[in-house]
Structures are given as C-alpha cells and as structure tokens.
Amino acid sequence: MTQPMIDLRTTPYGGRSIFAIQPIAQGIHILACETPFAHVIYKDYRREVCAQCFAYAASASRNIGDPRTWSIRSCRAASESVWFCTDECKIAWESGMIGPLIADTNALLAKAQIATRKKVKGRRLCHDSPDPILPNGPTATLQITQDHIDEAWTHAEDLASSPARLSSYCSAMDLEDMELETSRSVASAIVQRYVFDCRLADLAFSSKIATSDPWTEVLRLQNSELSNVRLRPYILVAHLRVYAFLCHSLPQHLRPYVPTIRNLLARDTGNAFGIWDGDSRDEMLGWGVWVGASYFNHSCCPNVKKTRVGRTMQFTTSRSVETGEELCISYIDINQTITQRRQELEDSWFFTCQCQRCQSEDADEACLH
Ligand SMILES: [Zn+2]
Ligand SMILES: [Zn+2]
Incomplete structure (x- = not known):
C-alpha cells in the first residue's frame, strides 16, 4: 500500500491547511475533489x-x-x-x-x-x-x-x-x-x-x-x-x-x-471558486464550492496548481515539495503587484497575505525607502 502524501492540519493563521508528509515531486496529483457541493x-x-x-x-x-x-x-x-x-x-x-x-x-x-x-x-x-x-x-x-x-x-x-x-x-x-x-x-x-x-x-x-x-x-x-x-x-x-x-x-x-x-x-464567499471557460479565464460561467478544495491556503508563490477537469477539481504539485511544507494554491492572478494582490485577497477572502513572496517584496520595499 502506498503511504499517504498529504495531511490536514490546523494552523494558527489560516484554519485547516494541507501539508506534505513526504517529499513530493513536481507534477504529482495530490487530491481530486469530484463534484461541487x-x-x-x-x-x-x-x-x-x-x-x-x-x-x-x-x-x-x-x-x-x-x-x-x-x-x-x-x-x-x-x-x-x-x-x-x-x-x-x-x-x-x-x-x-x-x-x-x-x-x-x-x-x-x-x-x-x-x-x-x-x-x-x-x-x-x-x-x-x-x-x-x-x-x-x-x-x-x-x-x-x-x-x-x-x-x-x-x-x-x-x-x-x-x-x-x-x-x-x-x-x-x-x-x-x-x-x-x-x-x-x-x-x-x-x-x-x-x-x-x-x-x-x-x-x-x-x-x-x-x-x-x-x-x-x-x-x-x-x-x-x-x-x-x-x-x-x-x-x-x-x-x-x-x-x-x-x-x-x-x-x-x-x-x-x-x-x-x-x-x-x-x-x-471565501470558499467558492469561479467556474471558468478554460485556463485563459476569459469568461466566468458560474461558481462552485468544492469542499476539499477549500483546505488549500493561498500563496502568491504557490506549489500546487488547481485544474478543473469536468466537474472534478484536481490538484497537482507545480514544483517539488519537501516533507512538512504547506501546500498552497493561488486564489488570484499572481502576475499582479503586491498591492493589487493584497487588495484582491482582502476584498474576497478577508485576509492580508503574508506569504513568503509578499514578505520578501515587503522587505524589498522597506529597503528602497
Ligand atoms: Zn502573498
Ligand atoms: Zn459534457
């Protein structure tokens, strides 16, 4: 029997979240949520x-x-x-x-x-x-x-x-x-x-x-x-x-x-994902709540990619992950500036992003001033 790769743990900052409990290579399917609730x-x-x-x-x-x-x-x-x-x-x-x-x-x-x-x-x-x-x-x-x-x-x-x-x-x-x-x-x-x-x-x-x-x-x-x-x-x-x-x-x-x-x-609000026409995200066709999908916290440098295949929401590692690392997806378009990203997250998910990327961009800002 294969060992489980992931575990659900309670964090002090973001409710329950998913962690790797063994090293996971890039491109591995870690979770599939079959149908929206x-x-x-x-x-x-x-x-x-x-x-x-x-x-x-x-x-x-x-x-x-x-x-x-x-x-x-x-x-x-x-x-x-x-x-x-x-x-x-x-x-x-x-x-x-x-x-x-x-x-x-x-x-x-x-x-x-x-x-x-x-x-x-x-x-x-x-x-x-x-x-x-x-x-x-x-x-x-x-x-x-x-x-x-x-x-x-x-x-x-x-x-x-x-x-x-x-x-x-x-x-x-x-x-x-x-x-x-x-x-x-x-x-x-x-x-x-x-x-x-x-x-x-x-x-x-x-x-x-x-x-x-x-x-x-x-x-x-x-x-x-x-x-x-x-x-x-x-x-x-x-x-x-x-x-x-x-x-x-x-x-x-x-x-x-x-x-x-x-x-x-x-x-x-806060748990729903848009149902988009495809990866290009040109049109939002509706929305859905996939229960397991909501366990993933957000990061502006995510290590997991979510893809909708039919009704199923699939989660795949987008880079290799160490044991104990938190597995995060991105809720937003991460090509935006830190100000835009934080604003969007505050408006729709009600938190100020403190992910590694935001922290280091914050520090860079501080150095410039
Ligand atoms: Zn961030
Ligand atoms: Zn069909």
Whole structure:
C-alpha cells in the first residue's frame, strides 16, 4: 500500500491547511475533489455550458470562429431544460439523482421569480425606502457588528415563520438576477444534503455503515459572514432576501433544510471558486464550492496548481515539495503587484497575505525607502 502524501492540519493563521508528509515531486496529483457541493451556472450561459461536465460550447468552437450553444437537451416535465456536450454527458446526468433534482428545483425558483416580477411590475417601487426584511432600515453609517447581523436574521426568520407575512413580503419583492443565482447555488447544496440524507436512511435500513458526511465538512469551512457584510453592507439585505425567497419557494421536501441557508450563505464567499471557460479565464460561467478544495491556503508563490477537469477539481504539485511544507494554491492572478494582490485577497477572502513572496517584496520595499 502506498503511504499517504498529504495531511490536514490546523494552523494558527489560516484554519485547516494541507501539508506534505513526504517529499513530493513536481507534477504529482495530490487530491481530486469530484463534484461541487454547491454550484450555479449563470442564467446567460445555461445553453452554452454542459450541465454535466461544464464544457463551454464557445471554447469548443473557438477555432472555427462561430460561438454556439449545445444541442443535446434534457427536458423532463417538471425540470428546467439543460444542455449537454455529448450523449454520454446526458446519460451520466440523467442516471444520477442530484442533477435532475437540482433542475426540478431551479425550475420552481425561476417560476417563482417570474411570478413576483409580474406582480411588482405594475406597482410603483420606491427604492429609497429600506427593504422591510431589515429590522430598522439601513445601518450603513455604523460599523456593523455581529449583533446587528444576528438581529437582522432573527427579524427575517420571524417574518418567514408566518406564512401570510412571508407571502405578502415575497409577492412585493423584485428578486434581482444575482440573488436568483445565489438562491440556485444554495438550493443545489440543499438538494445534495437531501439526497445524502435519503441515502443515509437507506443505509441505516440495511444496517451498513454510512460514509463520511460532506455536510459536517461544509460547516467546518470558514464562515466569512461578518467580514463580508462589513465590507459590502448590501450583502446582508441580499442574503436575507435570498433566505425569504427560498423559504417561500422551495418544494416541500426541501423545507426541512431552511435553517441551513444562513450557514451556506456565510460560507459561499471565501470558499467558492469561479467556474471558468478554460485556463485563459476569459469568461466566468458560474461558481462552485468544492469542499476539499477549500483546505488549500493561498500563496502568491504557490506549489500546487488547481485544474478543473469536468466537474472534478484536481490538484497537482507545480514544483517539488519537501516533507512538512504547506501546500498552497493561488486564489488570484499572481502576475499582479503586491498591492493589487493584497487588495484582491482582502476584498474576497478577508485576509492580508503574508506569504513568503509578499514578505520578501515587503522587505524589498522597506529597503528602497
Ligand atoms: Zn459534457
Ligand atoms: Zn502573498
């Protein structure tokens, strides 16, 4: 049996992180995360991105110069239509439980958004008045604290607990496209959780031992709710609106998972990776959370490269690594200056990079002055 190459350890600076426990040569596959736990492909790209392997039609046809959409389609009665690059992808998707259930749920959410839009259209909207989902209107001038956020969530949960108030609130809301995309991403995670629980019930019935629960791992991912809302106060209202919309629109069998929505939203930013059209990163087609992928800390001189192959996120050493070395990927474009890199990391991942490269560039700066 081969020795394991990597180990997950807790660090004082970056939560859990992956370390090499033996020397690893360059170009070795060290981890593969098979499928995103939560994901969404943007509405505008749905005909152009294979629902199974995320292949982008326009990159496949780039050489012949005519952007196009995929033509193989699955349209089950209750589902949103989805498209595939090949018959194999269609068969793989249709034979699974998760993909079709996500498409069913997405169809419901799309219908619910359209229904509210029709109602709202005839009404004169006053965008200056605070969204009634907030307890006391905007708090933009204050430094937002965890108490503010908790209070806002309690208020929203209270509203959602009354079907009449929830329905009246949702029928007057005009859910924005990005809020719908976020709702779909959260719903995809809820579907996975639901399917896992159904399988667990089957396993318990046949008294087999259950496999490890990805949900526990999701909850162990870094929660960036406070940092995110402090930097972008509008995120709080958006998240509360997503919560109310999902409480109102999710099908009955997914309702028991409503209490997990806040946990998912708190972990979306900071753990999600963009789903790109390829290495050139010309277009971002959507985003996804691959649970194991979030264990990798960032470095501006990474020793691991991540590559998406279909739905799978693969991690390969980009140089040789010593025993005990931390294995890091880069979350950003490392060709930027230190100021740009740190800014981007602070904005999206809420930390100031202190990687070796940043430290040495900092020292060089200090020498110049
Ligand atoms: Zn495909
Ligand atoms: Zn750095």
